Amino acid sequence: MSKKSFRQAINEALRQEMRRDPTVILMGEDVAGGRGGSAGTQDAWGGVLGVTKGLYEEFGETRVLDTPITEASYIGAAAGAAVTGLRPVAELMFVDFVGCCLDQIMNQAAKFRYMFGGKARTPLVIRAMYGAGFNAAAQHSQALYPLFTHIPGLKVVIPSSPYEAKGLLISAIRDDDPVIFLENKVMYDVEEEVPDEPYAIPFGEANLTREGDDVTIVAFGRMVGMANEAADRLAKKGIGCTVIDPRTTSPLDSETILDCVADTGRLVIVDESSPRCNMATDIAALVAEQAFDSLRAPIRRVVPPHTPVPFATVLETLYLPSVEKIEAAVTATMNHRVTEKV
Amino acid sequence: MQIARETLLRSYRAMRTIRMFEERLHVEFATGEIPGFVHLYCGEEASAVGVCANLTDNDTIASTHRGHGHCIAKGVEVAGMMAEIYGRSTGVCRGKGGSMHIADLACGMLGANGIVGGGPPLICGAALSHKTLRDGGVAVAFYGDGASNEGTTLESLNLASVWQLPAVFVVEDNGYGEATAASFACAGTQKARAAGFGMPYIECDGSDYFAVHEAAGEAIAHARAGKGPVMLHVHLQRWYGHFEGDAMTYRAPNEVAEAKRDHDCLKLFRERVTQAGLFEDSVLDEVDAAVTDEIEAAVLQAKDAPLPQSADLLADVYVRY
Numbered sequence A: 001m002s003k004k005s006f007r008q009a010i011n012e013a014l015r016q017e018m019r020r021d022p023t024v025i026l027m028g029e030d031v032a033g034g035r036g037g038s039a040g041t042q043d044a045w046g047g048v049l050g051v052t053k054g055l056y057e058e059f060g061e062t063r064v065l066d067t068p069i070t071e072a073s074y075i076g077a078a079a080g081a082a083v084t085g086l087r088p089v090a091e092l093m094f095v096d097f098v099g100c101c102l103d104q105i106m107n108q109a110a111k112f113r114y115m116f117g118g119k120a121r122t123p124l125v126i127r128a129m130y131g132a133g134f135n136a137a138a139q140h141s142q143a144l145y146p147l148f149t150h151i152p153g154l155k156v157v158i159p160s161s162p163y164e165a166k167g168l169l170i171s172a173i174r175d176d177d178p179v180i181f182l183e184n185k186v187m188y189d190v191e192e193e194v195p196d197e198p199y200a201i202p203f204g205e206a207n208l209t210r211e212g213d214d215v216t217i218v219a220f221g222r223m224v225g226m227a228n229e230a231a232d233r234l235a236k237k238g239i240g241c242t243v244i245d246p247r248t249t250s251p252l253d254s255e256t257i258l259d260c261v262a263d264t265g266r267l268v269i270v271d272e273s274s275p276r277c278n279m280a281t282d283i284a285a286l287v288a289e290q291a292f293d294s295l296r297a298p299i300r301r302v303v304p305p306h307t308p309v310p311f312a313t314v315l316e317t318l319y320l321p322s323v324e325k326i327e328a329a330v331t332a333t334m335n336h337r338v339t340e341k342v
Numbered sequence B: 001m002q003i004a005r006e007t008l009l010r011s012y013r014a015m016r017t018i019r020m021f022e023e024r025l026h027v028e029f030a031t032g033e034i035p036g037f038v039h040l041y042c043g044e045e046a047s048a049v050g051v052c053a054n055l056t057d058n059d060t061i062a063s064t065h066r067g068h069g070h071c072i073a074k075g076v077e078v079a080g081m082m083a084e085i086y087g088r089s090t091g092v093c094r095g096k097g098g099s100m101h102i103a104d105l106a107c108g109m110l111g112a113n114g115i116v117g118g119g120p121p122l123i124c125g126a127a128l129s130h131k132t133l134r135d136g137g138v139a140v141a142f143y144g145d146g147a148s149n150e151g152t153t154l155e156s157l158n159l160a161s162v163w164q165l166p167a168v169f170v171v172e173d174n175g176y177g178e179a180t181a182a183s184f185a186c187a188g189t190q191k192a193r194a195a196g197f198g199m200p201y202i203e204c205d206g207s208d209y210f211a212v213h214e215a216a217g218e219a220i221a222h223a224r225a226g227k228g229p230v231m232l233h234v235h236l237q238r239w240y241g242h243f244e245g246d247a248m249t250y251r252a253p254n255e256v257a258e259a260k261r262d263h264d265c266l267k268l269f270r271e272r273v274t275q276a277g278l279f280e281d282s283v284l285d286e287v288d289a290a291v292t293d294e295i296e297a298a299v300l301q302a303k304d305a306p307l308p309q310s311a312d313l314l315a316d317v318y319v320r321y
Helices: A006-020 A055-059 A071-082 A095-100 A102-109 A145-149 A162-174 A222-236 A254-264 A279-290 A313-319 A323-335 B005-030 B045-052 B068-074 B078-085 B119-133 B151-162 B190-196 B209-224 B255-262 B265-275 B281-304
Strands: A002-005 A024-028 A064-066 A087-094 A125-130 A155-157 A179-184 A191-194 A207-210 A215-219 A241-245 A248-250 A267-270 A300-302 B060-062 B139-144 B167-173 B201-205 B230-235
Touching (some): A006 A024, A006 A055, A006 A162, A024 A071, A055 A064, A071 A095, A071 A102, A071 B119, A071 B151, A095 A125, A102 B119, A145 A179, A155 A162, A162 A191, A215 A222, A215 A254, A215 A323, A222 A241, A222 A267, A254 A279, B045 B068, B045 B167, B068 B078, B119 B139, B119 B167, B151 B167, B167 B209, B190 B230, B201 B209, B209 B265, B265 B281
Parallel strands (some): A024 A087, A087 A125, A125 A179, A215 A241, A267 A300, B060 B139, B167 B230
Antiparallel strands (some): A002 A191
16 A cells, blocks of 8 residues: 555556456557657657556557557447457547547447347447546546446446546456546546555445535545535534545446435535536436435536636636535535425 | 369358348338348349458458348358348347347457448457457458548558558448449549558459459458558449338449349359359259258248347346446
């Protein structure tokens, strides 16, 4: 056990799984970074933000494959390799680039098993960065997990910390279904204690990061940290919050969410993806349908406005959920008074 | 090139099976009993069979929405295919794929594909598996002249060349992408495209089984030897519409009749092998009779087979969820 960054935790998961299983390969744009350059340094980058640094050195060019900047061909190749005996981990860099290769994910990898009558296994992992907060603007900042969650056949993982990232990525690589693994780009330098040995965190089992009696907060990825901080502040004011990190949006641990809402009667959902048809609306529908009688106040959603992600810091800050916005939503739900019908 | 007698007989049987499978579907589809769409491969049989005669079960192919011929040529079982097209639970995909998604990974058939240009990227991946696992296999993408313009195809030609993959890209050029002529939709030439990606290019007459067999043999041997990908351009004519029900008013009235008269791969094959004294007509007639029985049995079985159960709706979305 030692302190590791989100970046190091992901790198360690990849390294350990590649050592364990020779069919695990990496591919993507600049995952080695520097192939064919004039300086002779074949792994200059190790990924655009250094997440795969050192893996080319250890595993060589047959296991760590740089690709041209052609997402459709190499994401499709990863799908094709996955149904023919390899366990590819393909890096899409920014999740926004899914616009260039959605067919390969949505119509091919996700559907093989069902279309082929259960006769295919597609052990594919697609890693990608998501999220605002990096001044990367509209084409490099989206949180597109609802898009993937919508597609049957895909599993969708959103780790909220370095510990979670390592254990969930190991599960993703060992999984026999296609998995979309989304890393919030603002979190790469976040550090915490992470075990040195490999460990797997199962999908579809939510983690309670705070426990309290008054309000349930469901948050995803980077939002979990904000929700924890809001819960800590609110605890000092005497408001107890349970914070749920679902870990995966598909499968979704709806049981834990419903159980917690039954206990607290109040629900706030924190989701940094665009507000229409996102996880917050999905969970609101789930709770409205299955836990209506438990609710003591309207469900509150802390979500961005229905706009592209802006560039300027002042606008991007306004765009994103924040600790303060979560606190305000929790306070509002606590202050709600049911009006008796006449 | 000398082709073994048993290979020739197997190939003739495969071509005849495709022809009769498709002709029968043409008839059965018109009765309204077959759900969805079917896209028939008649007229193009020598392409799938001439290529696949050079492949083993260890090799991989990806197909198109016009996929029945590739399936049969790669060894997918005919009764299971027919049942699939009828939407029965005994189908190769248990009635959940249909005509456009017939696949059988056990014999290296990665699937017909409902998406134009869907196959070439997958074939890059299959070729990467063959290369990484060092199993000696080759991966072959069949795609049409329409798909040759898709970005996925062009990206795949590049990727296969960059990674030096054991892949063959077979452009089945029947002159039409849906209703639009290749002469309108394809800029430049396939040959120049292959050259642009630094890969060898071979072309052949797709109505001549022997020409396809030889050209494909050369392309596949090149890829199998680790020398990188090859483009094989096969010139073809399709005898039916883009899909069943297409009146083909975009084609000259005599176009198909002339194709059937002058470019029927089965007729040409029979002439060649009988004239060369390789087979008596009676041997080929026996094959035709056996195939007729096989197709008849497949249709009867399919019509009789059980429909999927309601529980099947939810099955096999995931390995585990």
